[in-house]
Amino acid sequence: MSKADYDVLIVGSGAGGAMAAYELTKAGIKVLLLEAGRHYDPKTETPMFKRNADAPLMASGNTDKDFGYYDATVDGGWTVPDEPYTTDEDSEFLWWRARMLGGRTNHWGRYSLRFSEHDFKGKSRDGLGADWPFEYSDIAPWYDKTEALVGVCGTNTGLDDMPDSAPDVLQPPPAPRVPELLVAAAANKLGLKAVPMHRAVLTRPKDDRAACFYATPCGHGCSIGAAFQTTTSLLPMAHKTGNLTVITNAMVKQVTTDANGQVTGVTYIDKTSSEQLTLPARVVILAASACESARIMLNSASDSHPQGLANSSGQLGKNLMDSTGAGLGATIPALRNRPRYNEDGHTANHLFIPWWGHKAQENGELNFPRGYHFEIGSGFREPGAWVSGDFKGYGKALKDEAKANYGAFVYFALRGEMLPNPDCYMDIDPDVTDKWGIPVARFHWKWSEHELNQVAHGLKTAKDLLQTMGATVGDLPSPEQAIAKGGQIIHEVGTTRMGESKEDSVTNQWGQTWDCPNLFVMDGGVFASNPHKNCTLTILTLAMRNANWLANQLHKGAL
Amino acid sequence: MSLSPFASRLPQMTRRESLKLFGLMVAGAAVPGLAACTSTPETGTAALQNATPQAGHWPTTDIQPIVLKGYGKDPNLIIPPTSPWPKTLSEAQLQLVARISNVLVPAENGQPGALEIGAPHVVDEWISAPYSGQQRDRDTILRLLIWLDDEAILLHSEPFSALDNARQMVILNTIAFGTEDAPVEFHPPAQAFNRLRTLILAAYFCSVPGSKEIGYMGNVAIAGDYPGPTKEAMDHLDDVLASLGLAEYAYTPVGG
Numbered sequence: 001m002s003k004a005d006y007d008v009l010i011v012g013s014g015a016g017g018a019m020a021a022y023e024l025t026k027a028g029i030k031v032l033l034l035e036a037g038r039h040y041d042p043k044t045e046t047p048m049f050k051r052n053a054d055a056p057l058m059a060s061g062n063t064d065k066d067f068g069y070y071d072a073t074v075d076g077g078w079t080v081p082d083e084p085y086t087t088d089e090d091s092e093f094l095w096w097r098a099r100m101l102g103g104r105t106n107h108w109g110r111y112s113l114r115f116s117e118h119d120f121k122g123k124s125r126d127g128l129g130a131d132w133p134f135e136y137s138d139i140a141p142w143y144d145k146t147e148a149l150v151g152v153c154g155t156n157t158g159l160d161d162m163p164d165s166a167p168d169v170l171q172p173p174p175a176p177r178v179p180e181l182l183v184a185a186a187a188n189k190l191g192l193k194a195v196p197m198h199r200a201v202l203t204r205p206k207d208d209r210a211a212c213f214y215a216t217p218c219g220h221g222c223s224i225g226a227a228f229q230t231t232t233s234l235l236p237m238a239h240k241t242g243n244l245t246v247i248t249n250a251m252v253k254q255v256t257t258d259a260n261g262q263v264t265g266v267t268y269i270d271k272t273s274s275e276q277l278t279l280p281a282r283v284v285i286l287a288a289s290a291c292e293s294a295r296i297m298l299n300s301a302s303d304s305h306p307q308g309l310a311n312s313s314g315q316l317g318k319n320l321m322d323s324t325g326a327g328l329g330a331t332i333p334a335l336r337n338r339p340r341y342n343e344d345g346h347t348a349n350h351l352f353i354p355w356w357g358h359k360a361q362e363n364g365e366l367n368f369p370r371g372y373h374f375e376i377g378s379g380f381r382e383p384g385a386w387v388s389g390d391f392k393g394y395g396k397a398l399k400d401e402a403k404a405n406y407g408a409f410v411y412f413a414l415r416g417e418m419l420p421n422p423d424c425y426m427d428i429d430p431d432v433t434d435k436w437g438i439p440v441a442r443f444h445w446k447w448s449e450h451e452l453n454q455v456a457h458g459l460k461t462a463k464d465l466l467q468t469m470g471a472t473v474g475d476l477p478s479p480e481q482a483i484a485k486g487g488q489i490i491h492e493v494g495t496t497r498m499g500e501s502k503e504d505s506v507t508n509q510w511g512q513t514w515d516c517p518n519l520f521v522m523d524g525g526v527f528a529s530n531p532h533k534n535c536t537l538t539i540l541t542l543a544m545r546n547a548n549w550l551a552n553q554l555h556k557g558a559l
Numbered sequence: 560m561s562l563s564p565f566a567s568r569l570p571q572m573t574r575r576e577s578l579k580l581f582g583l584m585v586a587g588a589a590v591p592g593l594a595a596c597t598s599t600p601e602t603g604t605a606a607l608q609n610a611t612p613q614a615g616h617w618p619t620t621d622i623q624p625i626v627l628k629g630y631g632k633d634p635n636l637i638i639p640p641t642s643p644w645p646k647t648l649s650e651a652q653l654q655l656v657a658r659i660s661n662v663l664v665p666a667e668n669g670q671p672g673a674l675e676i677g678a679p680h681v682v683d684e685w686i687s688a689p690y691s692g693q694q695r696d697r698d699t700i701l702r703l704l705i706w707l708d709d710e711a712i713l714l715h716s717e718p719f720s721a722l723d724n725a726r727q728m729v730i731l732n733t734i735a736f737g738t739e740d741a742p743v744e745f746h747p748p749a750q751a752f753n754r755l756r757t758l759i760l761a762a763y764f765c766s767v768p769g770s771k772e773i774g775y776m777g778n779v780a781i782a783g784d785y786p787g788p789t790k791e792a793m794d795h796l797d798d799v800l801a802s803l804g805l806a807e808y809a810y811t812p813v814g815g
């Protein structure tokens with residue numbers, strides 16, 4: 001296929017872009033995919049079975065490798081060389097980016113929880129934020145298809161915060177570990193439930209991908225394809241159709257439009273030559289990540305689109321949301337010196353605590369409108385650059401203290417829903433450009449009392465759980481001190497939200513922009529709200545559903 | 560009555576006065592190599608004169624940061640660099656760290672200690688790294704090494720490494736047991752020692768023998784399903800649940 005021989009041009013090879021490419025190419029549509037980062041091959045580049053001691057600084061994180069030496073992220077993290085972003089002087093915001101084929105799917109946490117009808121219709125219930133332009137029942141079959149394709153392990157719990165998958169969709173979850181079982185008992189006593197986490201990790205082989213062998217943290221990437229990433233699944237599958245062409249090191253600057261304001265293609269920088277090139281396209285799908293896609297659109301203003309491309313609603317860049325994040329941990333005395341066994345498992349939560357407070361919120365018993373869940377940090381992890389314990393002296397007593405504490409620490413990580421607010425948005429910095437001459441994103445951020453009240457509740461609940469397990473917990477920090485910075489949980493969404501009407505949203509339910517029928521957004525930007533359940537599964541699901549719809553439109557000649 | 564680790568102090572003099580009296584060369588001179596990382600090397604005496612009496616003789620020497628590039632944002636993950644930046648500890652400093660490593664985690668019963676697994680080199684790589692966290696530790700740990708020599712010279716007119724084992728331990732005992740019972744002048748070196756101790760412990764437990772000793776059993780491929788806890792581990796959990804009054808709340812699998 002020559003580069004000009006394609007029907008759809010996709011920007012970005014992460015969750016949204018790769019799923020769209022898979023769905024379209026499978027339907028016989030020719031796709032050209034541009035990726036801003038370099039080519040990346042997990043089969044040859046993943047550090048499987050590597051020990052922390054074999055890497056500099058015991059593999060701990062720093063500004064070069066924020067999440068540690070072996071984290072899969074290439075040329076990214078909180079900073080990308082020569083590609084800055086800015087914040088206004090009153091805001092703190094962190095933006096995690098990757099510059100590699102597959103994007104952030106190469107390192108993500110793989111937590112894959114469905115949104116529910118409750119999540120999609122928050123505004124109808126409490127009047128806050130925005131509803132999504134479809135019902136849960138519209139998207140449920142697409143969740144099933146996505147989970148089956150991606151491979152998600154977990155259990156149907158029947159809990160109101162966790163919609164069931166269709167029978168036989170989920171793969172079996174791994175057995176819980178000892179600290180998780182202790183948490184589950186403590187939770188049970190407090191009227192909460194710990195249940196199997198849903199994770200995009202194969203526990204049974206699928207396609208060309210092997211089942212998990214329960215070693216090597218998924219954040220390093222997965223050379224055997226057990227932990228889902230697009231570079232071992234959707235992209236190779238799309239390639240096999242013969243309908244996909246990928247150009248890496250292609251940093252998109254703008255979407256081009258004609259005199260009528262309709263999309264004609266994209267302009268990008270070839271990073272290897274620094275040359276600026278323009279490609280024509282019949283249809284463009286932006287899936288560069290919520291903030292990168294919004295940046296491209298804001299940078300694509302023209303006479304027809306004076307506020308930025310497809311921004312007649314004025315919502316482009318607005319409604320920026322992350323998940324709330326906070327944590328509390330303690331050493332559990334009763335877990336000191338517990339019997340050893342291999343607790344690697346699939347290297348993340350086997351159990352977690354889903355949100356339990358829908359009824360309480362319905363009854364007006366809580367002073368915050370939206371829920372959260374707890375992820376559990378615990379286990380006999382591979383020793384690294386930190387050793388837990390209250391150390392004094394030397395010799396055998398010192399080692400004994402370290403050994404006693406090993407695996408005795410339990411940490412609760414809160415992940416909660418935030419509501420959009422007028423103080424949280426992105427625009428284009430008028431004074432700063434990146435290495436490629438592209439004006440950069442500027443972030444504005446302020447948590448509202450909804451999030452702070454939620455975090456205060458979460459800290460108190462975590463303290464109750466820890467005390468129920470026999471831990472001594474000191475005074476709690478204030479929610480202002482405890483809450484993570486905007487962007488820090490890496491669930492940033494909402495900047496090109498979908499909706500029922502072109503007055504208050506950027507796209508319709510298919511991710512098609514209201515203003516340009518041949519421009520689609522298929523990343524987290526289209527989220528109308530940001531439920532606490534981690535965004536990637538829903539990005540994948542929407543991309544599958546919407547690319548399928550697009551394929552039908554193309555086959556019908558409607559576009 | 561047990562002897563306080565602080566009993567060997569010279570009670571009639573402040574520490575600062577004592578050092579002035581001895582007029583000793585300390586800091587940069589006593590710790591070869593330090594001058595290499597200071598733009599304006601100070602004598603120890605000058606540095607100490609800047610110290611407040613409350614702070615004892617915690618060094619105020621100007622310690623220059625490492626200004627180098629790190630290993631970058633796309634290093635080789637399969638073959639990590641073995642020498643990502645130049646190590647900066649002098650031979651004398653390395654010896655000091657080696658001595659402390661050996662005291663903290665000595666070899667025993669055929670099990671290697673922190674020295675044998677190379678902890679001093681891990682510390683050297685750590686404090687020589689051009690990242691902010693490591694730079695903070697560099698400042699702390701280099702000051703501790705200076706302090707140890709200053710203290711040795713103050714008490715015995717010889718650098719730390721030249722003292723016999725008993726005298727070294729007397730000094731280390733003043734900073735190795737936290738700050739609760741220690742005079743305020745020992746707090747900065749005690750806190751610094753705490754940081755160095757954690758770093759050396761981490762280096763030890765990261766090593767293959769240390770990792771085995773602490774009981775890490777992962778990083779091995781498992782065929783079939785993850786087996787979960789052993790019977791021994793579950794029996795222990797049952798005891799824990801009973802002791803916490805949680806037995807009746809034990810986890811039961813949900814759904815299907």
